[in-house]
Amino acid sequence: MSSGTSPPARSHAPIFWLLFGAGGMLSALFGPALVFITGIAAPLGIVIPHDLLSYPRVLALSQHWAGKSLLFVIVALFAWHAAHRLLHSLHDLGLRIGPATRLLCYGSASLLTLVSAAGLLALGF
Amino acid sequence: MSGAPAVRRPYYRRMGRWWQRDPFFRRYMWREATALAVLAYALVLTLGIVCLALGEAAWQVWLAALRSPASLALHAALLAAMVLHTKTWFEIMPKTMPMIFVGERRLAATTITRCGWAAAAIATLALLALAAGWRP
Amino acid sequence: MPEPARAAARSITLEVLRYRPEIEAAPVWQSYVVPFSEDLSVLQALQHVKDELDGSLSFRWSCRMAICGSCGMMIDGRPRLACQTFLRELLPGPVRLEALAHWPIQRDLVIDASGFIAGLERIKPYLIPRQPRPLAAGEYRQSPHELELFEPYSACINCLLCYAACPQFGLDPGFTGPGLLALLHRYNADSRDGGRAQRMAAVNAEHGVWSCTAVGYCSEVCPKAVDPAHAVNQNKVNSAIDYLRHLLAPRGAPP
Numbered sequence: 479m480s481s482g483t484s485p486p487a488r489s490h491a492p493i494f495w496l497l498f499g500a501g502g503m504l505s506a507l508f509g510p511a512l513v514f515i516t517g518i519a520a521p522l523g524i525v526i527p528h529d530l531l532s533y534p535r536v537l538a539l540s541q542h543w544a545g546k547s548l549l550f551v552i553v554a555l556f557a558w559h560a561a562h563r564l565l566h567s568l569h570d571l572g573l574r575i576g577p578a579t580r581l582l583c584y585g586s587a588s589l590l591t592l593v594s595a596a597g598l599l600a601l602g603f
Numbered sequence: 604m605s606g607a608p609a610v611r612r613p614y615y616r617r618m619g620r621w622w623q624r625d626p627f628f629r630r631y632m633w634r635e636a637t638a639l640a641v642l643a644y645a646l647v648l649t650l651g652i653v654c655l656a657l658g659e660a661a662w663q664v665w666l667a668a669l670r671s672p673a674s675l676a677l678h679a680a681l682l683a684a685m686v687l688h689t690k691t692w693f694e695i696m697p698k699t700m701p702m703i704f705v706g707e708r709r710l711a712a713t714t715i716t717r718c719g720w721a722a723a724a725i726a727t728l729a730l731l732a733l734a735a736g737w738r739p
Numbered sequence: 740m741p742e743p744a745r746a747a748a749r750s751i752t753l754e755v756l757r758y759r760p761e762i763e764a765a766p767v768w769q770s771y772v773v774p775f776s777e778d779l780s781v782l783q784a785l786q787h788v789k790d791e792l793d794g795s796l797s798f799r800w801s802c803r804m805a806i807c808g809s810c811g812m813m814i815d816g817r818p819r820l821a822c823q824t825f826l827r828e829l830l831p832g833p834v835r836l837e838a839l840a841h842w843p844i845q846r847d848l849v850i851d852a853s854g855f856i857a858g859l860e861r862i863k864p865y866l867i868p869r870q871p872r873p874l875a876a877g878e879y880r881q882s883p884h885e886l887e888l889f890e891p892y893s894a895c896i897n898c899l900l901c902y903a904a905c906p907q908f909g910l911d912p913g914f915t916g917p918g919l920l921a922l923l924h925r926y927n928a929d930s931r932d933g934g935r936a937q938r939m940a941a942v943n944a945e946h947g948v949w950s951c952t953a954v955g956y957c958s959e960v961c962p963k964a965v966d967p968a969h970a971v972n973q974n975k976v977n978s979a980i981d982y983l984r985h986l987l988a989p990r991g992a993p994p
Contacts, residue, residue, distance in 0.1 A: 486944035492982035495949070495975060499699075505641050506692035507723050509685040511730040513644055516651075517678025519734070521670040526734045531666060533659045540655060553648045560642035566952045567635045569910065572618065586642070590649050597652035612760035613843030613851045618909050624816060624840075627956045628906065635952070695953050699972040702888065709887060 494562045494584070501559025504552065512552070540601050553594040554587075561587035634691040640684030643677070693719030751775045751826055752833035753784055755796065758844045766844060770833065775826055781834065782810050782821035785848075798848040805962055808898030812848050813837040818903035818960045841902055841909035852899060858915060859897075862923040862941055867934030885930040892925035892970050894963040901957035901967050907950050914950040915941060917957035917967035924970040927977075939981055948974045 519525040529535060539545035565583040569575050622628040654665035668674055696719050697712035704710065750772050758766040771792050773784045782800055789796050801807040803822045810821040815835050826834065842850035901917040902908050908916045915923075923942065927935045941947050951971045958968040 485940035486946060488940070488943045488982070488985070489945040489947070489949040489978075490982075491945065491949035492975075492979040496979055501641070502688075502692055505685065506689045506719070507726040508730060509641065509644070510682060510689055510723075511727040511734075513678055513682045513685050515730065515734045517644075517647070517669065517681060518675065521666075521675060521678075525731065527736050530734060533655075533662045536655060536662070540652070549648070549652065553645050553652070556641050556645040556648075560638040560645065563635055563638035564642065567632075567638065570622070570632070570635065570906065570952070572910070590645050594649045594652050597649070597656040600656045601652075610761040611845070613845055614758050614760070614766060615843050616766075616840070618906070621906050621909060625956070627959065628954070631954050631956075695955060698953060698955055698958070698966075698968045699975070701973050701976060704884070707884065 494558070497555065497558035498562035499559075501555035501557070502563075504555050505559060508552075509556075537601070540598060541603055543603060546598050546601070546603070550594060550598055554591040557587040557590040633687065634695075637684045637688035637691070640681045641688065644681055644685075689720070689723045693723065749775055751784070751830070753788065754833045754835045755785075755788075755848070756835075756837040756844075757796070757847050758838075759795070759846060775830075777825075777827050779826045780822050781812075781814055781819075781824045781826060781829075781836065784826055784834075785821060785836070796848075797846045806896060808896035811839050811898040811900045811903070813840055813903065818900040820898060820900070820962050823962060839899055839903040841905065841912070842899070850899070854912065855897070855899060855902070855916075855919070858919045859922075862915070862919050863934055863938055864922045864926060866926060866929065866932050867937065868931070869933030879931045881930055888930070889925050889928040892921050892928065892965055892967075895922055895925070895965050896963055898962065900960045900962065901965075904954075904956040904960040906954060906956075907952060911946075911950060913946045915944075915946055917951075917971060920948060920951075920974065921965055921967035921970035924974055927974075939978070942974050943978045943981060948972070948978055951975070 515526060516531065520531045540549060561583040565575065565579060568579050568583070573579055622632045651665050654661040669678075693716045697715040700715065702709055703715070753771045753773060754768050755771065756766045757763070757769045771788045773779075773787050773792075780803075782803060785796065785798050786800075789798075798812070798821070799809040800822065801809045805820050805823045808820075811818060812821055813819075813836065814821065814824050815829060818839060821836075826832075836848060838844045838848045838850050842852060845851045895918060897918065899918060901921075905914075905917055908914045920942070923938055926932050927938055943949075948971050951968075953968060953972055955968045958966045961967060
């Protein structure tokens with residue numbers, strides 16, 4: 479418990495915590511179904527129609543503004559949720575949180591956010 | 604005080620592998636480790652978006668990669684981790700939310716957790732139904 | 740424990756982590772065999788050791804009835820009050836006793852809690868009236884609902900079990916920790932209090948609520964069902980709102 483007379487500095491954690499919370503809620507609600515659909519059902523051809531992940535269908539989804547925003551929100555919030563939790567996990571494992579660990583975690587989330595945004599924008603409307 | 608001064612030399616114990624100390628901590632570490640699965644899945648989706656943007660040939664490469672045994676094994680593990688995430692997310696939710704009152708009664712923690720699990724079940728079924736071709 | 744084995748237990752071994760700074764450089768385990776009876780608490784077993792076997796053993800205690808908060812220690816690896824834990828729950832033994840985790844050991848089972856005492860002052864754990872109120876104005880009136888908002892957090896006995904259950908405090912002793920943050924919330928959540936603005940800086944700091952990762956074990960071990968994890972995490976919401984408000988209206992921000 480640190481001492482001192484001047485009030486302690488305000489943490490910027492709320493921004494990252496809000497993203498963590500939003501991504502955590504989204505992945506808790508839809509994560510299992512999404513992983514099952516894209517990673518298991520579609521490749522094995524079970525439960526869902528054969529052409530669900532066909533090029534024209536996914537292209538149409540990602541060119542529609544709603545589908546585009548949905549994909550972006552899922553990827554970005556999942557990434558920011560994971561980044562924030564993993565940063566704390568590094569601390570749990572005994573690493574000191576500093577610029578390097580922050581760059582590793584939040585940098586990874588920023589990269590996934592930027593790459594997915596660039597890809598989705600390149601696909602056009 | 605009189606006599607010889609008492610020896611004050613506080614001893615600081617190390618944390619070491621603290622999570623092995625208590626089953627509660629081990630469960631916590633598994634809960635936190637689900638973030639690796641969430642990150643991995645965000646990466647899989649990002650690669651899919653990149654492949655889609657590169658054109659139909661690249662998209663087929665992504666689909667073929669998803670059909671590989673390694674990918675199927677990975678996604679089975681990701682699914683298990685996601686289910687654990689859903690379970691634990693709503694278990695801790697009563698602690699992370701402000702108190703909720705229905706009328707004069709405070710909502711019980713177990714009620715909040717069960718509502719969360721029910722919402723996740725409904726969301727899962729709805730998404731599966733939509734993917735299977737059902738339209739409202 | 741099956742009944743015959745319990746009846747057969749006539750003695751039980753205590754393994755105590757001893758630390759005498761004038762003798763040992765690092766703590767060492769020492770065993771004592773104490774007579775067992777159904778109604779013997781861990782605290783009474785320690786008192787038997789001190790009275791009959793080894794007067795040099797140090798531990799804190801006072802009330803023997805789970806209200807003074809003095810006798811917290813690690814009992815078989817879990818933070819518990821020695822007066823509230825009975826040997827019959829710990830058969831067949833040996834029972835391992837260690838000073839509360841995450842705190843510096845002063846001597847044997849006695850910790851150095853001066854960091855907590857210093858923290859108590861910082862969080863202003865007392866009612867700060869909105870405006871001066873003469874005695875003649877009479878008592879404050881509170882609805883059952885207003886009482887319920889802070890009442891669970893007012894039962895804290897400062898036993899520090901929650902700190903021994905908090906790995907974030909163990910990893911970073913600068914963390915204000917579950918007990919103090921729950922006590923802080925107890926006053927912030929009180930309708931009679933007007934001191935919230937003065938306490939928000941302690942909440943908003945990195946070492947305030949933001950060092951918490953919602954492990955939740957603090958609430959499990961609390962002997963008074965205070966639920967510090969809930970108090971801390973409710974204040975993440977409050978701190979986030981405070982942060983956004985400060986961001987949008989940095990100068991004219993309401994308290």
